[in-house]
Amino acid sequence: MTDKPTSLIPHTKQDWLKKLIPAWVSDYSPSRLPADIIAGIVVGILVIPQSLGYAVLAGLPPVYGLYASIVPVLVYAWVGSSSVQALGAVAITAIMTASSLHGLAVEGSLQYIMLASLLALMMGGILWLAGKLKLGWIMQFISRGVSAGFVSGAAVLIFISQIKYLTNIAISGNTLPGYAISMFSQLNSLHLPTLLIGATAFVLFLLNRYASAYVWESWLPQAQAKWAGRLFPLLLVVVAIVLSYLGQWASRGIRTIGEIPSGLPSFSVPEFESFSQVATLLPTAGLMALIVFISSSSVASTYARLRGEKFDANTELRGLGLANIAGGFSQSFPVAGGFSRTAINVDSGAKTPLASVVSVVVMVIALLSLSQMIAPLPYALLGAMIMASIISLIDFGTFKSAWKTDRLDALSFSATFFGVLLFGLNVGLVIGIIVSFAGLIWQSSQPHIAVVGRLLGTEHFRNVNRHDVITYENLLIMRVDESLFFGNSESVHSQIQQALNQHPKASELVLIMSSVNHIDLTAQEMLITLNRELVANNKRLHYSFIKGPVMDVIEQTAVITELSGRVFLSTVQAINLLTDDNLHNDQHPTVQQQEFH
Structure with missing residues (x-):
């Protein structure tokens, strides 16, 4: 009596056999x-x-x-x-x-x-x-x-x-x-x-x-x-x-x-x-x-x-x-x-x-x-x-490398290492994980925000402290390099206020949001407050490069509906419209009617 051809075995049984027998067994080559x-x-x-x-x-x-x-x-x-x-x-x-x-x-x-x-x-x-x-x-x-x-x-x-x-x-x-x-x-x-x-x-x-x-x-x-x-x-x-x-x-x-x-x-x-x-x-x-x-x-x-x-x-x-x-x-x-x-x-x-x-x-x-x-x-x-x-x-070796390139990881290494030696394996590991997450939270709470300007002859914008760029007296452009959440919203607000104090003649503030992947409720309230503070000082707030998923979250909130300025698809558009030579007199908040990506 011969075995049934594989094609006659019900598919459910074939699937069961495939799950039971690993691929390396069913496909094993005698040459190995x-x-x-x-x-x-x-x-x-x-x-x-x-x-x-x-x-x-x-x-x-x-x-x-x-x-x-x-x-x-x-x-x-x-x-x-x-x-x-x-x-x-x-x-x-x-x-x-x-x-x-x-x-x-x-x-x-x-x-x-x-x-x-x-x-x-x-x-x-x-x-x-x-x-x-x-x-x-x-x-x-x-x-x-x-x-x-x-x-x-x-x-x-x-x-x-x-x-x-x-x-x-x-x-x-x-x-x-x-x-x-x-x-x-x-x-x-x-x-x-x-x-x-x-x-x-x-x-x-x-x-x-x-x-x-x-x-x-x-x-x-x-x-x-x-x-x-x-x-x-x-x-x-x-x-x-x-x-x-x-x-x-x-x-x-x-x-x-x-x-x-x-x-x-x-x-x-x-x-x-x-x-x-x-x-x-x-x-x-x-x-x-x-x-x-x-x-x-x-x-x-x-x-x-x-x-x-x-x-x-x-x-x-x-x-x-x-x-x-x-x-x-x-x-x-x-x-x-x-x-x-x-x-x-x-x-x-x-x-x-x-x-x-x-x-x-x-x-x-x-x-x-x-x-x-x-x-x-x-x-x-x-x-x-x-x-x-x-x-x-x-x-x-990992500690030495981290000390040169990432002090927070070096701190996590040290905390874990000495925690294990002094308190045992379990407690040491927990200490290391806590220090690691604490460092991550601290790092996120201190986001990098740069005042940027335009590179001559290009549509690129770079940090004014690192590059020779063009800036505008009435226009302050800042790039936010982190998502905005409850842990860093106060720090972001403080850095923006500091930059505004250093540029008293700037009546237009543009925030480049290309690196922002999320804005939670606390951060939304911070942006609303920032907008109202600017209005009280006869200034306007604008955004550029807001991602589509982020816009889906904030489009119907006061972040946009009460915005004193505009939402631009690009920072170049903001410059074209907001610099002294091209500034429009329309003071009503508008959002560029373009698709957000």
Whole structure:
């Protein structure tokens, strides 16, 4: 019996199948298979130690880093928006998980693990709901200064939090003062062999990351040097495991991860003790959802643009949401798209999400066969690996650039950065967002209004303070460079009055409105008052270049019906009619009978 031709399948069923099966599966080309397999194997192998480290950073047993790289990755590969983004445990979600669960349960305990999965479930639900509501546009409201300041502050906290693994000092906290107090009160617990191992590994990781041109390229071809640099962390992990096993480091007081449970993650519903815990985690889940979306969509959209592919922010929201929801039921903690692992995925030749599926296979093999082999790995090495990799996230370059070009964004960066360090991740992010919006409101409340004149021989008008222009004694022309609303109407009125005082002979005021996209009720009242003040001083108010949508709003209001002057289609027309040589005697308000655009 043969299958029915596709044309005989009802269209509703065809549409349902198209929605169920992603395009990369139905259109998969066998020619892409070798590249996807190689990329998946490379990523899977290289991120095993990284995944273990991020689980430790989150306060979880190391094996949960591998759990987080299985079910969520499969779900995102099926429904995510990016063809090459590699999902998994990342530094930001790990430190935010540890910060949010601090004080709610003992690190590594069953209750702590359940709460971490609950956090993933809650964050995933928020992301999925945001995708269904098509809230992908929301990412544009987080300025570059805020996002860079948050990531930089979080990177510093992550760096400091790993000191406990390099020194054996049991420091704790979620702010810089908290870590400092905890550390200095326990300096006597410093373990020198652990420090020696951790410091040595840290220096080696730093040299590999930042001096690879001297370390590898001096004696290897460029292509081989590139892969040597990538494989070095894995090689160092293997060497550390061998040395730890032969030297019996665990018996010498050097903390090792021990034997990790063999087997795949189980499916279960995250449990919690009370709804107060859910209420406590909800704000963090919301902030994490925002950060995860911004960071992941930044990675996905960048590679989509480079590869000439389409990126849909709402699809990304739903993909991240479903991946974390699935992770919440499969012993995962919050995951996101990783900068480094995505770069490795792309550089290794990944063509489609099948590469991520292959990396999951590698993780499964690791869970089933490497549990005893990884046991001697010292925590100091994982801490050093995270510390060396996290330095690149401290983005002072953005602050320097903003300080030169946009002081408000530099202020947002500083407020977020120091807010994170002093008050924690959640409060720091909120502080940064508030400062960013406050700066935006302040900037809007101080609009630029220029007195302009006509460039000789042209119909162009420019700022009298910047150009050599023609001005008219009886005519004052001003260009309004912002929309008018309650926040800036008083400032606009004040600047206009100041300009009128500086030009006492001007009896005609023309406001160029080409940059005005909206005039709210408060601004309308300001313009009406301005017009009446001018009339009381035997002067007239005129407008030019009012946009059609703006005119639709104000045409039947006193802004126009009581206008002492005219509304001109162009400023040149205003000059032709209002200068001393051509001034009309008609003092009645009129509007040019022309279409407004």
